[in-house]
Amino acid sequence: MKLLRRTFIATATAAVSAAIFTCSTALLAPSANAQDLTKLTFIQEWPTPDGFWIPWILGSDKGFYSEEGIELEIVTPPTVADTMKFLGTGRAEVAFTTSMDIVFAKSQEAPVVAIGRYGRGNNWGILSATGDKLSVADLKGKTLGIYNDAWTMAQLEMILSDAGLSMEDIKTVAASDDTVPLLLQKRVDAVTGITNAEGTEIVTVTGKAGEFLPAIEHGAPNTPIFALAANMGWLAKNPDTAKAFLRATTKSIAYSAAHPEEAVEAFAKRYAKAYDPAFIKQQWLDTIPLFGTTDNKALLNDAKDWETLVAALAKFKVLDGLLPATDYFTNDYLPE
Template identity: 30%
Template sequence: MRTARFLSLFLGLMVLFDGTRSPAVAEPLHPVRLVYFWPVQGFLLIPIVVAQAQGLYRARGLDVSIVLPPDAQTTARMLATGQAEIGMESRTDVIFAANISLPLTAIAGFDQHNSWCVVGRPGQAIDLGHLRGKTIGVFTDSWTAVMMHLLFARNGITNPDDVQQIITQFEDLPLLLAGRLDLATNVAPFSVADSIAETGRMPSLACRDRTGVPDLPIWAYTASPRWLAAHGDDARAFLAATHDATAWSISHPDEAAALFARTYPMVDSPLYDRVGWHTTIPYLGALPELLQQSAVSWAALAGAMHDIGVIDHVRDPKTYFTNAYLPR
């Protein structure tokens, strides 16, 4: 009995002693700010939101937050000035940055195909051979600017002033539906989501097979070379988690869109997000292609931009991108 009491006291003291030891200190998460290409959250952020919600970034030691730029022309400058670590922006931004020696590197692709289109009202016939005298809604981003140059070059418009381009800041579909524009421009996912949510009908679309613009990826994940040199492991961790979240979002499109809609309920409707994400998925390419980039596509885009005179020199594709941080 005395032995049993002694053993009980001994074990109690051991538990007490063990409880006074300091717990292991967890490694702090590395903060990574992702700056979007648009001043409002959009469903193209679904893989990022999924990775946040499912703890994929945290599991790799990252605390990823989303930052919005003031306009569609500021993402690259925010990276260069240290206001964010990773960007999501059009590949034309990367080439324009190289043209003015602004340090910017594409570390992964978002999509694999060009979804940019000329948009008409539901049921409207789009005649690209008769663009002169038309009013066309355009946005201020660099991809739209380059695609409009290419559209004109491919469809016989030698004087851009022959077409009235109306700048729209956030949405052009309301102006199109109201008859204040003859045509609009946008990527197919946003155009389809807009039209279905507003009218329940598909818009008319003239996409790359009719416009003559090249079938090249639009968006890339980007970073400054200085940040990459100091935080290469964070870049790899970010892309590994983003790859897994993108694959999951493709396999579970409705769940992924619903998660985004719950996270940002004041931005768009759940229907808009669901239709938009479903329309986006075919442009992302097959699963083995996710996040991949090629020198061929970068050279083709830079060459097209040089041909229409918006850049003065085509650089080695390695100037624009690297695959060094992609998941192996």
């Protein structure tokens, strides 16, 4: 199988293995003078290159970051659990992560905060094969392919609770990088995922849309899944650089959404040996609508979203020691 969502072929694994911990990709416009730029380490949410990174890849190629005085260094984490470790310990200044990972990190007193959203709603849920539509009650006794990240586990518990079930009522198989092969190989009955990743992959491989059980219809909050985050100590010392980073990112999202073919080509150029062009193209097309408008408010954190998320976590007793919603985000560094 070619690389689809997150699974690399062998040659790609060799190409990116050096990215673990130490080696990363510095993205500069060809004419940029690195000596005049401030290096910004940007840790990602996944241990292999992802189509969600397209805006900062294309934006860097177009010079949007260097125009703001930034040398953007994209770092691939060893595992999904390491993104917040990098950010919290200052090995990265900014991160592409999930809202839930920020909440869990702050419960461990990590100095991290959301500085921008990525998308406007929650498109996570349970996916099953075409024609095998499931209800929440149907999940009892079923085997699910899952990811061992905070967001997956929290929402899965919420969905099950809606039908009076718990994690003890299902069996799980953890995937290191991609749940969809487990489903296509019939090793599990369903998988967790989102419409513009696992959902896109099912369509790309089979030519048919799989069945989707939306989490938001069963107790999960309709809040953005992904977020841009920053180390709070770094923010306090570098407010102008943080603002410059978000200006460039806002511009990059708008440009990538308006020029999808060019956006996919930028990804292809960087990861030519390690991706499926049909999947990446479809994934980006599936992602664009999730931004809503791509103006200066595209990254604006909505206080109601965070309040809804915290309330849901409290209701389902997902996490102890929850903080006020305003402690998890700031809009102080967004473009005016």
